[in-house]
Amino acid sequence: MLLAALAVYPALGTGYGVRAMLQIFMWIALAGSWNLISGLTGYVSFGHVAFFGAGAYTGAILVAKADWPWLAAALAGGVGACAVALVIGYPCLRLKGPYFAIAMLGLNEVLRALVSYFEGLTGGGSGLSLPTLHATVPIYYAMAATAGGVTLLTYAIITSRFGLRLMTIREDELAAEAMGIDTARHKLYAFLLSAVGPGIAGALAARDQGYIEPVSVFPLATTITMIVMVLFGGKGTVWGPVLGAVALFVAQEFVWARFPYVHQLLFGAIIVAVVLLMPRGVLGILQIRYRLPRTI
């Protein structure tokens, strides 16, 4: 029912409605991906927007310089982000706790600097402008597929032995190692999978927007929003990121339309409230209270 409603929505909704839904799908893909690495293994990534930016630039460069069709460029964006994850994940996932978080923060800054530096390819600080294309509706479906794909992947992982091992790492990495789990390799796989979604989403968003610049595709605020969405919905769950993305995006959209000067204040208040009052998120609380299965 819901799927059918989403499928016909572009035919019925306004241009704004379609774009807002597209944005919700994007946040589901981003939050869901952050959940894959940070929610499941407990390795908090403070630079996940780096993969979004890497995907955006990979896709945009392929479209602008090599005339790729946008769908192929979007998939390439996923591959590009994955490649970045491989390079950075291999050494960095051996770091523990806050050191990993800081390394990821650094990655984001490094990528932004690199993109600014290689002007010939990326346009540097002036940004990259893509030929005008009115494809919001097809991009809507592609983004929906990305969001669905990330959620499905999360479900598949959580219900698998691979997922159980990841959660073992989260609870006690030493014990996991003692039980014979190759923790380094498991973490790396989870990390690679968590980069694909943002990469594709970044390339799609870049194509839809038609113009990207380093400042607007590597903002720390995007990482923070991803984290808050997952914490709000429930980390380590399948539907938590979806719930968090929908709830917070709708709230933000509703709030800024009316109170431009307080929306950041309210957003901050939500973060504090979630961390203090329900560290397991909405779904986490429901799971405990109503004994819902872990696979929700």
Added chain:
Amino acid sequence: MTIKTLGAVLVAAAVLAASLPAGAQGPIRVGASMSLTGTYAKLGNYQHEGYKLCAKQINDKGGLLGRKVEFVVYDDQSTPATAVRLYEKLITEDKVDALMGPYSSPVTEASANVTEKYKKVMVTPLAATTSIFKKGRKYIFMVISPAEVYLEGLVDMAAKRGLKTVAVVYEDTLFAKASAVGAVDLAKKRGMEVVFQEGYPKGNQDFSGMLTKIKAANPDVLAASTYFDDAIAITRQMKELNVNPKMYGVTVGGDLPEFYNLLKQNAEYITGATQWEAALPYPGNTEFAGAYKKEFGREPVYHSAAGYAGCTVWAEAVRRAGSLDSEKVRETLLKLDTKTAFGGFKVDADGFQTAHKMVTTQWQDGKKVIVWPDELATGKLRFPTPPWNQR
């Protein structure tokens, strides 16, 4: 409620609607996405105030086409992605009658894709990057002078005084870089040699490495394409490192009162580039500055004046076209040749501004004096710049 009563209510409503006089249409709703928060908040708010004053004055004079003008404004948090969504909302959900531009080149570049898609005219008063208007877009209109000429005054004055070498530094973003590239081209055209050229990232605070290299290159002129914070930091560090070219000019920021308040006598001799000054002899300029101060309690800056002028020009085009129809307003704007409190307005077939003139200012004994171009100058350039300890 039965079907019958519902029907009766509907009939009554229809009769009521039909009996309203034609003149009692609602207000003309003008939509805009503004940077009310985020990086550009300060300047975006100035622009917003320009819009507000323009709407107020139109309404005080009886409105436009007999209707009141009302702004529908949302906050885009200074991000292009949000602005894109907001223009889509303004057009498809709020169904506004007209649109005005957002603040800054990056946000305009992204938003213009939406307004073009719906073939809606958008006057964009605060986008100064040429490339935005040279991509075959048909419905956007530029108000301010392009980035490329921001440093024209400095280069021109230097060339006239026989200076030979110039160093150009810039913040590495769309607008600032375009103005640096413009300065380099102008300097070369005037036979000057560009001995140093370097960009720095947005938000940079330490310029000592760059300034040391500049000191070694020893240019006659230093042209800095800046916003505000970087202009302050560069000036302070120049004094610390005793970098003292014969002429030194910045772009955005150098004309703001805060520039002098922070730097005091160190701001002396420094030139700034601006799109507008309250002292310029444009029609209605004094009245605008007075009304602005009365309404918002402070002096207007060029961002306010540009916003005000953009809205005024749009209203003038609507008045002449006698319609809000996008195509008709577009035709009128293309033909319009007028002068506002902000200066000249005339665009080429791409909507690119050709009539508006930049001015260059210099701080002299704590006062901002217009020193370029000659026909608008209120004083003479003080030259050359003495050592830092003698200012």
